[in-house]
Amino acid sequence: MLPLTLWIVAILGLGIAGINAWVSTAVENSRMLQHRAATDLTVANFRNELAYLLATRPLTYRGLEVGQGLKRPDRLDFQAVTSATYESAQAIAFDNRPYVLESDPDFLVQIQDSRGLINLNSITGPYLRRFLSEFQVPDNYRERLVDTLADWIDEDNMTNQSGAERDAYERVGRLAPTNTPMLNPFEAQSILDWDTIPQIWEADRKQPLFTACAAGAFNPNTAPEAVMMAYVVGMTQENLAEVMRHRTDKPFRNQYEFAQSSAVLTPNEAFFFAFLPANCMIVNVTDRSTGERVRFSFSLLPYSRHQPWQVDYAFRLPPQERDELDRANPEITFPAPETVYLRESGDTAAGRVN
Secondary structure (H helix, E strand, O other): OHHHHHHHHHHHHHHHHHHHHHHHHHHHHHHHHHHHHHHHHHHHHHHHHHHHHHHHOOEEOOEEEOOOOOEOOOOOOHHHHHOOOOEOOOEEOOEEEEEEEOOOOOEEEEEEEHHHOEEOOOOOHHHHHHHHHOOOOOHHHHHHHHHHHHHHHOOOOOOOOOOOOHHHHHHOOOOOOOOOOOOOHHHHHHOOOHHHOHHHHHHHHHOOOEEOOOOOOEOOOOOOHHHHHHHOOOOOHHHHHHHHHHHHHOOOOOHHHHHHHHOOOOOOOOOOEOOOOOOEEEEEEEEOOOOOEEEEEEEEOOOOOOOOEEEEEEEEEOOOOHHHHHOOOOOOEEOOHHHHHHHHHOEEOOEEOO
16 A cells, blocks of 8 residues: 555645646746737827827927927028028937937837838949948848849839849749839748848847838938948048037038048939938837837838838847847937927926926
8 A cells, every 4th residue: 555655745746837838828928918918008009109299399400309499490591491400408229329218117118210221112223232332242242132122122023243133042942023013021031032131131130220111311320330331431430439429419411411421422412311210110129127119110101191101021020139228318208298298388298498
């Protein structure tokens, strides 16, 4: 009897241990799901806050004006009107710098203007080659990437010199080109050879580099360094450092100010530059405790009869490096809509300002 009893006790012990392990795993999974749901709720709330502020506050060369004492441009000053020189005590820059979310300080938000990015639906060969060279892509491989991108989005089935059309994809068992503009920049990883440049996609995960939004022109106030080097012909690393410092202190209002800072003449590109953000932006929302990030593309639709804005795409990113999170200044916040409203109306949480 004793051996049988011992066997029964051992089996019961193993069963209890298994149940404990299962319960512990279930609890951890529940916590993860709860945390993810809380993150999704914060992201949804922030989208609503962003939509409200974009609908009620002006976009300027500085970004989104959210401060007190908003000054409007002089209607008789053509330069002021065309450059949208609204000014207030605070502006949210659209150059991917981090802001602590006032409505939920456990999160950081970063907004990147799509005019400061590589537009994969419209970039031409010379600019794309310069961009690829910033990531040490070999010369002959650059030609291949330029041509396969062109073949993916053009309407015909004619193959560029180094490109690839339907038959090339079918030979390797991959989906054929859509022959239409991309809906999101990550579609490019379906293009032959575009999935073999991990250094570029890794850089894009850290900071947005690509867009597929229908936004024309190029905004030097918001472009990352690699994009600036690609789009501004004649830019050097020394001049780039000065440009980045200058725009942080005082964003450029026009091409003349940019040329003065960059020491680059752009006489043939007068209509290539635009110093105001586009209606499309890439947004990162980061949980400061875990580093988990959600990225989404947000587009205003001012001419739509059905909706004023849309989310083009959204997905989760691997956790951000800890040092990047620690660099964020907790005193630099993205204000809640009610804070902006109170500032503009002259109220405070304690009452009206005298």
